[in-house]
Every structure is written in structure tokens, then in C-alpha cells.
Amino acid sequence: MTASEPTSGPAVLYWMPMATMSVVAVADVTAGPGVGFLPLVSLGPAFASLVGGWRRTVLIGVVALVLCVGLGLYNDLFDGRRGFTALASVAGVTGVGVVASVMRARREAELASVRSIAEAAQRVLLRPVPRTAGPLQVAVSYTSAVAEARIGGDLYEVVASPYGVRVIVGDVQGKGLAAVETAAVVLGAFREAAHDEPDLVGLGERLERSVSREVEGEKFVTAVLAEIGSAGEAVMLSFGHPAPMVVRADGTVSFPEPASYALPLGLGAYEEEGPEPYRVDFTADDQMLLHTDGVTETRDSSGAFYPLAERAHLLKDPDAGRALEAVREDLLRHADGPLHDDAAMLLLRYHGHGQPGGDRVPAV
Structure with missing residues (x-):
């Protein structure tokens, strides 16, 4: 079987033509001969076009034609029109199945091309974050709500700047390509301004102007911005973003919030x-989990939100x-x-060691 003739798919569909x-x-x-089951032989090539390439569909069609001839002779159907009608039915369905199989193969090739482009876009937009940055260990996870998508409207980045390790986690309003485009604007502005602005307020103003x-x-x-230096605290x-979860070395959990929330980026004019x-105090062996509302607003079958604070114990793994x-x-x-x-x-895990940069790890 060649690369253009995929055999992937449920086994039941793959074997259904012969079984039928x-x-x-x-x-x-x-x-x-009096019942008239013979035209149903055409179901074989019809099902064959669902899984596999056009060559397999032709092969099943040939088998169906041979079977149709054999059954027609066995039942003496070629004395009249029934046998020839059955042959025409099998041949016609086989031809249509071959066309459908070719079109499906082309669509699959186009989809594979689009996915490869999406993966390239992901590497550019959501680059792997460093495993270590300054005094921090870093890990990231991104789960798209669209099964076929690799990227969406959520964003993150970690930059080791002259002013400390700077982090952003954000959530763009809306979905689709427009959200991806907006995320690209925010990340581009953050990556540039994180190295230039001496404080987070100036960094936030740059992001607001860009959006x-x-x-x-x-x-x-x-969005939420964080700056972690060597002073045992995070600024x-x-x-307007959900508060991060901070897990202390002794296991206590908190969600530190600002005195008042600012409007999201893009609404600063109002x-x-x-x-x-x-x-926020952030010292040795503390952990900080920044997240988007897609985590805390995930519901189970009964409508209950995901209890993030109750799952803090899952972060005990040394890795x-x-x-x-x-x-x-x-x-x-x-x-x-x-x-x-x-x-x-x-x-983010504060361990008090490590150098800016380091190995980078993609989103899991």
C-alpha cells in the first residue's frame, strides 16, 4: 500500500467491504434467485471508498464483479436482465467509490499541510519556554478547545530580562484566527518591551498601546504580568485576569489578588x-501557577467548576x-x-538557582 493509500481508520470499516x-x-x-440479493454486492466497493486508497477500492470492485458473475451464473440470472443490471450496479458504484476515494485522499493531504502550517505557527507564536530562567524552574501546558487546533487565543511567554524574569499569561477575547492574530500582537510587544522597560507599569503601557x-x-x-528577581518576591x-495560585513550601494555597483590577488590555481608553x-512573597520551594479561565471555568457533568485549589497536591512531583x-x-x-x-x-518554581535562558521546553 502506497503513501497515497492510507489504511488508517477503524478496523470495522476496513474489513466491512469483504464482510458485507x-x-x-x-x-x-x-x-x-427469486429473492434478488445480488445487487447488494455493490455495497462492498461502496464501503471500500470510506477507508483506504483508490487502488484498494478498485481491487474490492473487481472482487465484487467476479462474485457477481459467479452468483449470476449459479442462479442463471444472465438469461434475463437481472444479472447484467447487477453487474452495471457494481461497476457504477465502484467508479463513484474510486472518485470519492481520490477526493478524500486530496482532502487528507490538504489537512496534513494545514496542520504542518499550524505547527510552524505555534513554534513562532507560542515558542517553547526555558526550563530554567534565573532562580526559576518553568513548565507550561496548553490545551486547545478545538481538537484539530494547536493554537488559539490563550498566550504565555517567559523572558529573562535585565530587570528579572518577566512572565505573561493572557487570554484573548473570542476564538479563531482573529484571536490568534491578537495573541501575536500581544506576544510581539511583550517580547520587545520586556527587555526595555524598567518596570512593569511601563511594560503594561506598551502592551496597552500595541493592542x-x-x-x-x-x-x-x-493578562497578568509577573516579574521575579532575587529579592524573594514577585511583582x-x-x-482583569484570574489570580494565580501560589503554593507554599508547607503546602498552603492562596490566590493573591490586587487591591483593584484594571480593565483588560485594549480597553485602557475607558x-x-x-x-x-x-x-507577592515568592521564596525558596514556593510554586506559582498562572493560568487562564479555561482552567477554573471547566465544568464536570454536574456543572461543578474545576477545584484548582483542591488539586494543588498534584504539583508535588519533583519534575x-x-x-x-x-x-x-x-x-x-x-x-x-x-x-x-x-x-x-x-x-513557576522558585529554587534560587539556574541561569537565565537554558533549555527550552514546549507546551505539554
Whole structure:
């Protein structure tokens, strides 16, 4: 079987053509010529076009024609029109099946091409984050609400700047390509400004100007910025985004929030005062999980939200990547099906060692 003739698919569909023709043959021989099962042999090539390439469809069609001739001779159907009608039916269905199989193969090739482009876009837009950055260990997880998609409206980035490790996690309003485009605007502005702006307020202002200038309509982006240095604390700036979960070394959990939430990025023109930074203790062996609302707003079959605070114990694994994967798998079990919104999580562990940069790890 060549590359253009995929054999993937449910086994039941793959073997259905032969099974169907066998059943029809047995039924036709058992019932005799008066019942008229012979035209049903055409179901074989019809089912063959669902799985496999055009060559396999032709092969099944030839087998169906041979079977049709054999049964027609056995039942003396070629004395009249019934036998020839059955042959025409099998030949016609085989021809249509071949055309359908070729068209399906082309669509599959186009889909594979689109997926490869999506993967390239993901590598550009959501680049792998560093495994270590300054005093931090980092892990990231991204789960798209669309099974076929690799990227969506959630965004994240980690930058080791001269002012400390700077982090962003955000959520773009809406879905689809427009959300991806907006995410690209925010990430591009963040990657540039994170190295230039001496404080988070200036960084936030740069992001606000970029979103307001580049994004049309009333689109907005909720986001949380964090800056972690060597002073044992994290400076946070929130633009209407869910508070991060902080897990202390002793296992206690908190969700530190600002005194007042600022409007999301893109809506700064409607706000008289900008966001105020707030400080969170972040010392050795502490963990901070920044996330989008696709995590905390995931519901189970009874409508209950995902209890993130109750799942903090899943982050005990010494490996940050495995710990975050455990939370992701638990989230999917809670949803008991596809997510209704993208879910991004970025885990920061303060260990007080490591150098800026380091190996990069993709989203799990």
C-alpha cells in the first residue's frame, strides 16, 4: 500500500467491504434467485471508498464483479436482465467509490499541510519556554478547545530580562484566527518591551498601546504580568485576569489578588488610572501557577467548576513538567470530554538557582 493509500481508520470499516459481500453471497445462495440479493454486492466497493486508497477500492470492485458473475451464473440470472443490471450496479458504484476515494485522499493531504502550517505557527507564536530562567524552574501546558487546533487565543511567554524574569499569561477575547492574530500582537510587544522597560507599569503601557493600535473593534485581552528577581518576591500586574495560585513550601494555597483590577488590555481608553502593581512573597520551594479561565471555568457533568485549589497536591512531583502534566490530565478527567475553552497553565518554581535562558521546553 502506497503513501497515497492510507489504511488508517477503524478496523470495522476496513474489513466491512469483504464482510458485507460475504454475507450477501451466503444470503443469495441460501435464498435462491427469486429473492434478488445480488445487487447488494455493490455495497462492498461502496464501503471500500470510506477507508483506504483508490487502488484498494478498485481491487474490492473487481472482487465484487467476479462474485457477481459467479452468483449470476449459479442462479442463471444472465438469461434475463437481472444479472447484467447487477453487474452495471457494481461497476457504477465502484467508479463513484474510486472518485470519492481520490477526493478524500486530496482532502487528507490538504489537512496534513494545514496542520504542518499550524505547527510552524505555534513554534513562532507560542515558542517553547526555558526550563530554567534565573532562580526559576518553568513548565507550561496548553490545551486547545478545538481538537484539530494547536493554537488559539490563550498566550504565555517567559523572558529573562535585565530587570528579572518577566512572565505573561493572557487570554484573548473570542476564538479563531482573529484571536490568534491578537495573541501575536500581544506576544510581539511583550517580547520587545520586556527587555526595555524598567518596570512593569511601563511594560503594561506598551502592551496597552500595541493592542489599542493594532486590534480593531472592541477586542480585548485579559493578562497578568509577573516579574521575579532575587529579592524573594514577585511583582504582579493584572489586567482583569484570574489570580494565580501560589503554593507554599508547607503546602498552603492562596490566590493573591490586587487591591483593584484594571480593565483588560485594549480597553485602557475607558480607564482614568492604570493598573497598580502588587507584591507577592515568592521564596525558596514556593510554586506559582498562572493560568487562564479555561482552567477554573471547566465544568464536570454536574456543572461543578474545576477545584484548582483542591488539586494543588498534584504539583508535588519533583519534575515541574510531570507535575503540570498531572494537573492537565486531572483537568481533562474533570471535563469528561473536550474542553469548551482553551486552557493554558504556566508553572513557576522558585529554587534560587539556574541561569537565565537554558533549555527550552514546549507546551505539554
